[in-house]
Amino acid sequence: MKVPCRYNMLSSPLAQVKEIDVHRGPFKVLEGASVTLEEGEIVAVMGENGAGKTTLIEAFAGILPLRSGEVIWHEGDELTVVRDSEGRRNPPPPMGLTLQKGGICGDETVFERMVVSLSVAGISSDVEQILELLDHWGLRHRSNDRVAHLSGGLRRRLAILCGLAPAALSQSPRVVLLDEPSEGLDESAKVTLRGWVRALSSMNHAILMATHDKELSSCADRVLVIEDKSLSEVPGDSSGEPSKLPGIGQTSDQSPISSLVRWSMRMELRNPIETVGRATPAIVAILLSYALIMDHDLQDIDSRLQAALILAPAFIASISSPALVSRLSESDCGRWWNAVAGPMSRPAFSITGASILLPIPVTYLSWFVLSGSVDDQVSSEVILWLWIPALAMMDLAIAATALHLLVADLSRSSAAPVPLLLVVLVWPFLELTDALSSIIDEGMTWGLSIHEPLVNCIVASLISALVWLAAVMIPDY
Amino acid sequence: MVSSRDDSRLLTNSIHDCVVFRSHVSDYRDSAVTITVLGMACAAITAFLGFFQAPLVDSDSWNAPGAYRILYWHVPFAWSSFLSFCLLFLGSVSWYVKRSERGWSMVVIGSELGLLFGMGVVISGPIWGSAEWGVPWDWGDVRLNTYALLTSVALFLVMSLRSQPDGEETRDTLAAVGLFGFVLVPITAAATTIWTNRHPEVILRESEETGFDPEILQVMGFGAVSFMILFIGLVLLNYSIYTLRGELEVLNREIDREGMD
Numbered sequence: 001m002k003v004p005c006r007y008n009m010l011s012s013p014l015a016q017v018k019e020i021d022v023h024r025g026p027f028k029v030l031e032g033a034s035v036t037l038e039e040g041e042i043v044a045v046m047g048e049n050g051a052g053k054t055t056l057i058e059a060f061a062g063i064l065p066l067r068s069g070e071v072i073w074h075e076g077d078e079l080t081v082v083r084d085s086e087g088r089r090n091p092p093p094p095m096g097l098t099l100q101k102g103g104i105c106g107d108e109t110v111f112e113r114m115v116v117s118l119s120v121a122g123i124s125s126d127v128e129q130i131l132e133l134l135d136h137w138g139l140r141h142r143s144n145d146r147v148a149h150l151s152g153g154l155r156r157r158l159a160i161l162c163g164l165a166p167a168a169l170s171q172s173p174r175v176v177l178l179d180e181p182s183e184g185l186d187e188s189a190k191v192t193l194r195g196w197v198r199a200l201s202s203m204n205h206a207i208l209m210a211t212h213d214k215e216l217s218s219c220a221d222r223v224l225v226i227e228d229k230s231l232s233e234v235p236g237d238s239s240g241e242p243s244k245l246p247g248i249g250q251t252s253d254q255s256p257i258s259s260l261v262r263w264s265m266r267m268e269l270r271n272p273i274e275t276v277g278r279a280t281p282a283i284v285a286i287l288l289s290y291a292l293i294m295d296h297d298l299q300d301i302d303s304r305l306q307a308a309l310i311l312a313p314a315f316i317a318s319i320s321s322p323a324l325v326s327r328l329s330e331s332d333c334g335r336w337w338n339a340v341a342g343p344m345s346r347p348a349f350s351i352t353g354a355s356i357l358l359p360i361p362v363t364y365l366s367w368f369v370l371s372g373s374v375d376d377q378v379s380s381e382v383i384l385w386l387w388i389p390a391l392a393m394m395d396l397a398i399a400a401t402a403l404h405l406l407v408a409d410l411s412r413s414s415a416a417p418v419p420l421l422l423v424v425l426v427w428p429f430l431e432l433t434d435a436l437s438s439i440i441d442e443g444m445t446w447g448l449s450i451h452e453p454l455v456n457c458i459v460a461s462l463i464s465a466l467v468w469l470a471a472v473m474i475p476d477y
Numbered sequence: 478m479v480s481s482r483d484d485s486r487l488l489t490n491s492i493h494d495c496v497v498f499r500s501h502v503s504d505y506r507d508s509a510v511t512i513t514v515l516g517m518a519c520a521a522i523t524a525f526l527g528f529f530q531a532p533l534v535d536s537d538s539w540n541a542p543g544a545y546r547i548l549y550w551h552v553p554f555a556w557s558s559f560l561s562f563c564l565l566f567l568g569s570v571s572w573y574v575k576r577s578e579r580g581w582s583m584v585v586i587g588s589e590l591g592l593l594f595g596m597g598v599v600i601s602g603p604i605w606g607s608a609e610w611g612v613p614w615d616w617g618d619v620r621l622n623t624y625a626l627l628t629s630v631a632l633f634l635v636m637s638l639r640s641q642p643d644g645e646e647t648r649d650t651l652a653a654v655g656l657f658g659f660v661l662v663p664i665t666a667a668a669t670t671i672w673t674n675r676h677p678e679v680i681l682r683e684s685e686e687t688g689f690d691p692e693i694l695q696v697m698g699f700g701a702v703s704f705m706i707l708f709i710g711l712v713l714l715n716y717s718i719y720t721l722r723g724e725l726e727v728l729n730r731e732i733d734r735e736g737m738d
Contacts, residue, residue, distance in 0.1 A: 415640035
């Protein structure tokens, strides 16, 4: 069913879904739904549990696959097809988004979260401005606390504020998507929410909010009701007084992807479970290998086995499950990034979440521990060129992370056997083993025939790149 | 609003449709069972012929001439698994391009049969490899490893299909995994001819070098036809199970709705 635009205003559309069919599970949730969001309007989406309110919000954000129809966003005169049923996908223009679960990782501090929400929306703000925003929502005193340390209600306030702030500080009209914003808020926060929503509307921003809250929906200019897969519209009360919002912020050129990379690195620096989680099994593998071969002269061992023992710790570190996957699965954090950064978020995460720092030091450590009585000349040759297979191991690590992220898309990813897919990475590992074995036996050579060490390393990198491409490109087609 | 009377009429109609549908599916399933049983019988005959009737290969060309007999199942297993993987990949493409339910059913059936026949390959292969090469597995052989990988992908899909709630996003991700496997198939084909280490190259070639008797080829051909019949039977059988599952889900939802009312 087609829901017409607001008749009584001559304003421009900011976003629209056209004739979309969306399935959730095996069942159709929305059928032929068309909605246009105009500048300055507040639209409430209501319906019973499971009717499709969240589906509509997430379809607008471009994070749901469509069976038919398209999602189009407008920015000035430019049209962006954010998603369509043909598989096209583009990042939406800057927006405010609050998902039902919040989309915030517990390792972030309140202040950092605000900075991230604003920077992905192309707004740079100073410390005082962010503290003022937090003050409005009673979060200023918590600005340096980790989100994980907040109560459920405060966390919800922060999630709502992160959805509203990009529009509040933006001069140009923005879309704000809010999923169940009043859920979990106390009465004073609900009053603040209603005031902010009205104020944003008066600044020409468009707000689409899914809610069960009658008081909140009374702010809306129109109310969409979802029933039996179809939309119907009733006029809203447009009631409520706008609050006074902080001043406009400055625009920034920072792209969502660079925000994503910074966020990912900051999380790891804050809580380095990625590094520790990968380094620990690698070191255990080195020590185990050492315990196994300590009574043997390494020169008596087949060079291929020797190479495999040297490279195995870095391989284990590379294919371990990245901590990033857990961070992204926390409170739908990955879905939030997927919405604001668009389809490039997956390749970016596969690189930032990979173990790109560990392979070289771990491989050298492994050599120093395990080489023992190896001839000095061989040892110096290996030390000189060991970085080449270790470097190719970084490609393998990126491919492994892409596979982990692919499986993390499943709603019960912990129930999926990821290691079965990681078997593919045995190939590049074997190629690298061949390369190192050749270096041990014959020293580094620069020939380009099929069993030369350099070619083996290139083949390993190419296979890894192929796996990476398949894992990051196919799912977002 | 739909009244409760309308609801009960809808329920009656849908149950009636379902009963009619099930009678069709039942006929269809009967023939699927017949074809499957025929395929299994022929596969058993292949084994009998392979073990007791087919001549030995030239002992100069093979290290363990007697062990080659397992190839009468190993090779048809490999062909059938390739067909299964093709079905899986075509289904994945079909799901991605058309979002068709039939495409998805091909993903489900292709992964289940890929696992079945793939396991046949990776179990029978090492048995023969132990006798012929002296080692059950060669990590340097790209084709062996490709088969292990394709079977792993199929196992991943089968386990995930059972553990994940069915839905658009689940299907997208699993179809992506199916396509991911598809990328590796050309590598397998290349591996067969370029990178092969221990694994014999294309063996259905009658020559002095391979030491194959024409009778061997006849039995191998019979095996191929047998496994093809078995494959077709299993596809039909799985498809009828898949459609019945869908019907069961519709009926369950009707009962759920009745319970809510």
